[in-house]
Amino acid sequence: MKPILVAVGLSALFATSTLSADRLTVDPARAEAAIKAAFRAAPPDWQSRLIPDDTLSECSGTDNSPSAAQFEAIRKREAAKVAYPDDGKLLGDWKKGERLAQSGYGMRFTDYPPRNPNGGNCYACHQLTRHEVSYGTIGPSLLGYGKARGTTPEAVKEVYEKIYNPHATFACSLMPRFGTNKVLTVEQTKDLVALLMDPASPVNE
Ligand code: HEC
Structure with missing residues (x-):
C-alpha cells in the first residue's frame, strides 16, 4: 500500500503549501522528509528506494517535462539498465x-x-x-x-x-x-x- 501511505503524507503537505497562480507548489525538501517519515518502518534494503535517483529527480524537477536533451539523456541512461534473458527468448507464458x-x-x-x-x-x-x-x-x-x-x-x-x-x-x-x-x-x-x-x-x- 505504498502509494496510499505516500498520498496521506503528501495531502498533509498540500494543506499547508502555497497556491501560486494556478499551480500548487510543494517544498521538495518537506515532501522528501514526509515520505521518509511515512516509511520509518521500511526494512533497510528498501531505504534506498526512498531517495529519488537521478531520473526521478530530473523528472520531478521539470514537472515531468524535461528538455529534449534531458529527455534523450534520461532515455539512454535507463536503456542501459535493461537486462535481457540469456537465451534471447522474450516470450513466456x-x-x-x-x-x-x-x-x-x-x-x-x-x-x-x-x-x-x-x-x-x-x-x-x-x-x-x-x-x-x-x-x-x-x-x-x-x-x-x-x-x-x-x-x-x-x-x-x-x-x-x-x-x-x-x-x-x-x-x-x-x-x-x-x-x-x-x-x-x-x-x-x-x-x-x-x-x-x-x-x-x-x-x-
Ligand atoms: C502506475 C501506473 C502503471 C502501472 C502499474 C503499469 N503501467 Fe504501463 N503505462 C503507464 C502509463 C502512464 C503509460 C503511458 C506512458 C508510457 O508509455 O510510458 C504506460 C504504458 C504502457 C505500455 C505502452 C503502451 C503503448 O501505447 O505503447 C505498455 C506495453 C505497458 N504500459 C504495459 C504495462 C504492464 C504489462 C504493466 C504491469 C506489469 C504495467 N504497464 C503497469 C502506467 C502504468
Whole structure:
C-alpha cells in the first residue's frame, strides 16, 4: 500500500503549501522528509528506494517535462539498465502473465518479509482484457495490443523493454521500472510480454 501511505503524507503537505497562480507548489525538501517519515518502518534494503535517483529527480524537477536533451539523456541512461534473458527468448507464458497482471502483491509493509513473488499490478493502470471490469486508466488501454502491432521480433523487444524499464522509451513515464527496480524478474517480464503479444491471450481476443 505504498502509494496510499505516500498520498496521506503528501495531502498533509498540500494543506499547508502555497497556491501560486494556478499551480500548487510543494517544498521538495518537506515532501522528501514526509515520505521518509511515512516509511520509518521500511526494512533497510528498501531505504534506498526512498531517495529519488537521478531520473526521478530530473523528472520531478521539470514537472515531468524535461528538455529534449534531458529527455534523450534520461532515455539512454535507463536503456542501459535493461537486462535481457540469456537465451534471447522474450516470450513466456501468457497464463502466468495474466495472474501477474492481476496481482498487486509485493513491496508493501505487510509483504515483508516476502512470502510470495511480487505481482505486476498492471490492471491498476491499464485495461488489458474485456473480461476484467475493474481497471485503472492512468495508462492507455492495452486491449488488442499484439493484434494491433503484430508480433515481429522488434515489436516483442519493444514491449519487453517497456515493461522492464518504461523510462528507456518515455523518459518521464509514470509507469514503474519493474525490471530495473527488481519488482519483477526477467522470467515474469517474459510472461507479461506473452500476455500482451500472444495471439491466444485474452488481450488479443
Ligand atoms: C502506475 C501506473 C502503471 C502501472 C502499474 C503499469 N503501467 Fe504501463 N503505462 C503507464 C502509463 C502512464 C503509460 C503511458 C506512458 C508510457 O508509455 O510510458 C504506460 C504504458 C504502457 C505500455 C505502452 C503502451 C503503448 O501505447 O505503447 C505498455 C506495453 C505497458 N504500459 C504495459 C504495462 C504492464 C504489462 C504493466 C504491469 C506489469 C504495467 N504497464 C503497469 C502506467 C502504468
